[in-house]
Amino acid sequence: MSITEQVQERLQALQQDYGRRLPERVAHIEGLWRDFTRGSAGDPLTTARRLAHTLAGSGATLGYPQVSAAAAELERAFADLIGRGVTSEDAPPEPVGRLVRALSAAAQAPAARTPGSTGTRPLGTRRGVYILDSDAARGAALAEQLDRFGYAARTFDTPAALENAARCAPPAAVVTDAHFPSTGVAAPAIHVSDNADFASRLAAVRAGGQGYLVRPFDIGQLVDLIDAVTGRLLADPLRVLVVDDDESLADYAALVLQRAGMIPQVVTQPTAVLGPLVEFRPDLVLMDLNMPTCDGMEVASVIRQQPEFISVPIVFLSTETEVAAHLSAKRLGADDFLVKPIQPERLVAEVATRAERFRALRNLLVRDGATGLLNHTAVMESLRVEVARALRTQAPMAFVMIDVDHFKRVNDRYGHPIGDRVLKSLARLLQQRFRKTDVLGRFGGEEFCVILPGAEAAVAARIVDEFRSRFAQLRHRAPEGEFGVTFSAGVADVRDQPDAQLLLEAADEALYKAKNAGRNLVVLAG
Amino acid sequence: MELRRVLMVEDEPDIRLVAQLALESIGGYTVRTCASGAEALDAVGEFGPDLVILDVMMPGLDGPTTLGRLRETQAGGNVPVVFMTAKAQPQEIARFRNLGALDVVAKPFDPLTLSEQIRNIWETRP
Numbered sequence: 001m002s003i004t005e006q007v008q009e010r011l012q013a014l015q016q017d018y019g020r021r022l023p024e025r026v027a028h029i030e031g032l033w034r035d036f037t038r039g040s041a042g043d044p045l046t047t048a049r050r051l052a053h054t055l056a057g058s059g060a061t062l063g064y065p066q067v068s069a070a071a072a073e074l075e076r077a078f079a080d081l082i083g084r085g086v087t088s089e090d091a092p093p094e095p096v097g098r099l100v101r102a103l104s105a106a107a108q109a110p111a112a113r114t115p116g117s118t119g120t121r122p123l124g125t126r127r128g129v130y131i132l133d134s135d136a137a138r139g140a141a142l143a144e145q146l147d148r149f150g151y152a153a154r155t156f157d158t159p160a161a162l163e164n165a166a167r168c169a170p171p172a173a174v175v176t177d178a179h180f181p182s183t184g185v186a187a188p189a190i191h192v193s194d195n196a197d198f199a200s201r202l203a204a205v206r207a208g209g210q211g212y213l214v215r216p217f218d219i220g221q222l223v224d225l226i227d228a229v230t231g232r233l234l235a236d237p238l239r240v241l242v243v244d245d246d247e248s249l250a251d252y253a254a255l256v257l258q259r260a261g262m263i264p265q266v267v268t269q270p271t272a273v274l275g276p277l278v279e280f281r282p283d284l285v286l287m288d289l290n291m292p293t294c295d296g297m298e299v300a301s302v303i304r305q306q307p308e309f310i311s312v313p314i315v316f317l318s319t320e321t322e323v324a325a326h327l328s329a330k331r332l333g334a335d336d337f338l339v340k341p342i343q344p345e346r347l348v349a350e351v352a353t354r355a356e357r358f359r360a361l362r363n364l365l366v367r368d369g370a371t372g373l374l375n376h377t378a379v380m381e382s383l384r385v386e387v388a389r390a391l392r393t394q395a396p397m398a399f400v401m402i403d404v405d406h407f408k409r410v411n412d413r414y415g416h417p418i419g420d421r422v423l424k425s426l427a428r429l430l431q432q433r434f435r436k437t438d439v440l441g442r443f444g445g446e447e448f449c450v451i452l453p454g455a456e457a458a459v460a461a462r463i464v465d466e467f468r469s470r471f472a473q474l475r476h477r478a479p480e481g482e483f484g485v486t487f488s489a490g491v492a493d494v495r496d497q498p499d500a501q502l503l504l505e506a507a508d509e510a511l512y513k514a515k516n517a518g519r520n521l522v523v524l525a526g
Numbered sequence: 527m528e529l530r531r532v533l534m535v536e537d538e539p540d541i542r543l544v545a546q547l548a549l550e551s552i553g554g555y556t557v558r559t560c561a562s563g564a565e566a567l568d569a570v571g572e573f574g575p576d577l578v579i580l581d582v583m584m585p586g587l588d589g590p591t592t593l594g595r596l597r598e599t600q601a602g603g604n605v606p607v608v609f610m611t612a613k614a615q616p617q618e619i620a621r622f623r624n625l626g627a628l629d630v631v632a633k634p635f636d637p638l639t640l641s642e643q644i645r646n647i648w649e650t651r652p
Contacts, residue, residue: 007551011544011637018540053583057612058541060634068634072612152642169639263616280616435650452652454623459652 011063018062022107025055029074030100039088049078055103066106074099076255080248128171129226130187131155132162132180142175145219151226159183172230175222181207188229190222227372227428238262238355241282243270243299244317245291253286253317253347260348262355270294274302277309278385283355283362289318289337308381311361313354317342368442370420371427379441379449383500386439386451390494397494398460400450401507402426405486405519407446414478422476422485429474433467449507457493457524464489465522472520486520496526529648533575534559535566535592536610537584544637545579553641563587563595571601577648578602579631582611582622590625597626608647610635 032048052075059067077096086092129151133139139155146153154171156162159180166185174183178193181203190211191204204212211225240257244250247268254264265280267273270291277285285303289296296316303309313335338350366378374382383399390397404410404426411419423446430440430448439451452460468487475482490510497503506525514523532555536542542559549557558573560566564587566578578596582589589609596602606628611618614632622630629647631640 007547007638010547010551014540014543014547050583053612054538057583057633058538061544061637062540065634169636258615265616433650455652463652 015063018058019064019107022064022067023104025051026100026104026107029055029103033096033100037088037091037093045078045082049075049082052078052103059106064106064109066109067103070099070103070106074103128152128154128169130162130166130171130174130183130185132159132174132176132183133157133192134177134179142219142222146175146223146226151223173226175226176209178204181209190225190229192217192222224424238284238352238359239280239282240264240351240355241267241273241276241280241285242287243267243273243285243296244288245270245293246288249288256344256347257286257351260352262348262351270296270299273299277303277312279389282312283359284351285312285314286351287314287316289316311358313358315351315354371424371442373427373430373448374439374441376441376444379439379443379451380500382439382441383451383503386453387494387498387500387503390453391498395454396456398452398455398457398491399494399503399507400452400460400464400489400491401443401504401511402448402450402464402487402489403511403515404446405488405515407485410483410485414480414483418476418478425474425476426471426485426487429467429471433470434463457491457496461491461522461524464491468520468522488514488519489522490514490525491522492525527576529555529576529645531556531558531573531575531577532644533557533566533569533573533578535561535563535578535584535589536581537561538581541581541633545635545640548637548640549644552638553644555641555644563589563592566592567595567599567602570596570599570605574601575605577628577644578605578607579644580607580609580627582609582613590622593626606648606651608644 029048029051032044032051035042035044036048052071055071056068056075059065059069059071074096077099081091081096129146131139131142131146131153133142133155134157136155136157139157143153143155154165156165159182162174163184166187171185171187174185174187174189176183176189176191178191178195178200181191183189188210189208190213191207191209192213192215193200193204194215196214201212210229213222213225240262242250242253242257242264244253244266245268247266250266250268254266257264265276265282267276270287271294287296287299296318300314303312303314315335316337317340318337319340335354336350338347366374368375386397389395404423407419410422426448427440427442430450434440434450434452437453439453441449441451443449450464452463455463468489472484472486474484476485488511490507490513492503492506492510494503497506510523510525514521517523532549532553534542534545534549534557536545536559539561542561546557546559549555558569558575560569563584566580570578580589580592584592587595589611593607596605596607607626608629608631609622609627610631610633611622612633614630619630628651631643631647635643
């Protein structure tokens with residue numbers, strides 16, 4: 001039995017044990033709620049909330065995702081009652097009654113076949129690619145190659161097996177043999193086929209495929225396609241800034257968006273919207289139109305005054321009568337009006353389409369086409385923002401300039417396409433090794449940079465040196481044979497150079513020293 | 527430096543068992559579990575972990591308080607800590623980092639990928 005099978009078996013045993021005790025735990029919460037409504041002493045409501053919280057945090061891990069969801073809702077309902085200081089006399093039977101029944105039902109439902117259906121994307125994992133191929137050996141060979149490019153690839157020989165796995169751990173992309181046109185998984189699919197004819201390609205398009213490769217293909221082509229259909233940002237949830245001075249309405253909208261997989265941030269003081277706008281960098285602003293303290297349209301105008309926010313979508317939530325009055329003022333900066341009350345599904349759909357479109361457009365503007373990293377302009381802007389933040393929060397921040405060694409030689413000897421591939425490998429490796437909070441940019445040509453907020457330069461230099469060593473070990477392929485490439489780097493600290501331009505110059509100077517000292521080296525500024 | 531020894535602090539027995547299984551069998555780590563912050567403070571010196579995974583919401587000493595006490599000890603002064611919590615919004619994550627945590631793992635977690643998450647966090651630590 002393989003390790004995974006052993007683990008699965010033991011997980012199932014733990015899951016069964018958990019499932020046996022679930023009804024009792026739910027009954028306990030029900031009992032506490034009854035105690036509360038009858039006015040019992042001992043603060044049963046707080047205890048009930050804590051128990052619901054615990055169930056929410058454990059359900060999905062033990063194979064009961066519905067229990068996590070239902071318990072989380074119930075916890076929020078309890079929290080709301082506690083927050084509002086509701087007493088047992090005033091305690092409304094709903095929504096708690098309904099939520100407890102839902103939790104009870106979820107506790108009875110048989111667990112997901114594979115334990116661990118969390119429905120949430122784990123933080124910090126390698127991007128998963130699921131391969132669907134009836135030829136197991138072929139699939140496994142492909143998985144091994146993809147693994148070398150830094151993807152966590154898994155093979156499946158039936159759509160059902162793939163779908164099951166995707167429930168626990170959604171992949172970033174699916175590579176499917178054209179025999180299985182639709183995989184039933186909400187991830188971009190790339191079709192692989194022996195046929196190059198139009199009919200086969202059309203079938204793939206109709207099945208919703210985002211890429212098509214004909215065998216035999218070069219693994220680099222597939223990796224490029226996977227990168228293209230997933231992209232680094234697409235794997236990140238959409239960020240929505242919710243502006244509403246009514247906190248419970250704002251929280252409700254945030255909850256709806258969060259459950260749909262987005263990252264909301266709430267601002268209840270419209271006058272304080274600018275800070276979060278810069279730091280949170282939302283893909284969309286969802287704003288209440290009629291706020292007693294500050295008119296939504298005016299806030300939108302203030303936002304649009306700044307060049308960086310001229311195109312961020314602003315969607316208003318308003319009542320019917322307000323829409324009529326404000327339609328003519330749409331050019332002041334609103335992109336659309338959604339009428340309250342709005343169904344959660346509709347809210348999510350409207351927000352998602354606009355935010356995704358904005359993000360795609362923004363990517364075209366700020367990302368370097370070849371490597372997917374931020375382009376020069378965007379990275380300079382990020383540097384200014386990060387320097388300002390570091391100075392304001394008195395936190396360290398390191399800036400790294402990286403320059404590929406003897407790049408001209410690579411281009412001359414192997415040709416520009418190979419040279420480009422080397423740069424792409426460097427970019428991909430940067431994306432894998434650095435954290436989401438670090439900013440990666442292609443400064444130009446063969447120059448790259450990294451901004452590490454919160455890191456001291458000495459520590460950053462150590463990380464970059466480890467990275468330098470890894471990159472130097474990579475073998476690049478060319479018809480003429482395999483070869484290695486190195487880079488030199490300079491690292492500067494914002495605490496020594498508290499200004500974007502000075503930081504740039506210091507890192508550049510350090511980079512120059514590295515080149516002069518023999519290359520394949522990281523030098524600390526100052 | 528390779529990650530070998532992990533101390534898991536979690537009051538819920540079900541989660542403790544699953545996490546231990548996941549980290550030992552899939553991650554191959556040497557794992558010790560504690561059911562409370564107080565237990566963890568005793569265990570750190572004895573066990574010598576490379577990394578501590580700390581549940582945030584625990585009765586008695588909660589996660590952040592345990593971290594604070596840990597930092598005051600000789601044995602636990604510098605050991606990297608990862609929080610485990612149901613609240614994994616960017617603001618919360620930033621708050622936890624400011625308290626001194628390396629990173630945050632969201633609850634409920636997927637037992638099949640927990641080790642990978644931890645390995646990633648370890649490899650990208652400053």
